[in-house]
Every structure is written in C-alpha cells, then in structure tokens.
Amino acid sequence: MPLAGLLAGLLATLPAHAVNFTLRDDAASATQPGVMTTGTQTFAGDKTFAGILQTDTSMRVGGSSNGTTFTRWRCFSGTLTPAAVSANTTNRNTFNAATNFIGMNSSDYMFVCPPAGMPDGVGIVGCLGTGSSIFQIIFQNYTAGSLTPVSGTYRLVTFRP
Numbered sequence: 001m002p003l004a005g006l007l008a009g010l011l012a013t014l015p016a017h018a019v020n021f022t023l024r025d026d027a028a029s030a031t032q033p034g035v036m037t038t039g040t041q042t043f044a045g046d047k048t049f050a051g052i053l054q055t056d057t058s059m060r061v062g063g064s065s066n067g068t069t070f071t072r073w074r075c076f077s078g079t080l081t082p083a084a085v086s087a088n089t090t091n092r093n094t095f096n097a098a099t100n101f102i103g104m105n106s107s108d109y110m111f112v113c114p115p116a117g118m119p120d121g122v123g124i125v126g127c128l129g130t131g132s133s134i135f136q137i138i139f140q141n142y143t144a145g146s147l148t149p150v151s152g153t154y155r156l157v158t159f160r161p
C-alpha cells in the first residue's frame with residue numbers, strides 16, 4: 001500500500017484533535033535532514049550506497065579546497081606478456097594498448113593487478129601512462145637471476161584528474 005494511502009487510513013481512525021503533524025520536504029544539508037535535490041548539497045556523516053554510484057561529470061576526493069577532482073574512473077582488463085627482468089633491476093615493460101586498454105592517457109593515475117602466479121622475487125613497482133593508449137608496468141626483480149613476470153590477464157584501474 002502506498003504511504004499516502006496508509007497515512008490516510010491511519011488518520012481516518014483517529015479523532016481530529018489527536019493528530020497534528022507537518023510533512024517537510026526541505027532540502028537536506030550538513031545540519032538538517034531532508035530530501036536530496038538537484039542543487040548543490042552537503043551531507044554530514046558516513047553514507048553507504050548499496051548499488052552503483054554514478055557521476056556524469058566528476059568526483060572530488062578530499063576537501064573542497066584541497067581535494068583532487070577526478071573526471072574519469074575506468075577499469076581495463078586484457079592479456080599481457082611481459083618481457084624478462086634482469087637480476088636485481090627494474091624493467092619498464094611498454095604495452096601498446098590493445099582493444100581492451102584503449103582510452104587511457106599519460107595524465108591518468110594507474111593501479112595494476114597482475115594475474116595469479118607471479119614468480120617469487122618479482123614485484124610491480126608502478127604503472128604509468130606514456131601516451132594515448134600506451135602504458136608501462138615497471139617490474140622489479142629482487143633475485144640474482146633473470147625472471148619473467150607472469151603472462152595472463154592484467155587488470156588496470158585508472159583515475160583521471
């Protein structure tokens with residue numbers, strides 16, 4: 001039953017003098033509960049969204065004056081075959097973005113998750129965009145012999161300020 005029908009039914013059973021209330025539809029703010037509007041609003045306290053949080057333009061992380069505004073968040077996934085990394089060195093493996101990685105650029109912040117099975121002694125130092133749909137994963141070999149990072153499906157998350 002809709003809320004309006006439920007309230008109407010409840011009010012009909014009470015004497016006229018027994019109930020006196022006002023429904024408010026003021027906009028919510030940092031100090032006042034209310035409804036979410038299409039205007040600019042500030043909400044206090046922690047919020048949990050159980051579904052998708054979508055933004056059509058940008059999202060600021062941090063304070064309003066010193067935070068970072070991100071205009072694009074993307075997840076990429078594709079098969080990569082890194083080159084061997086010499087003993088006790090780092091190696092920048094450059095990948096020309098295949099179909100699955102098109103759209104990243106050099107201003108993106110990047111995080112990479114390798115597939116399972118990375119050899120012991122190999123680590124990922126960083127990931128960076130070097131051009132339009134071209135990126136590098138920087139691998140470190142901490143051992144005395146040459147090692148090849150695992151081939152397979154790598155996942156990249158990019159954030160564009």
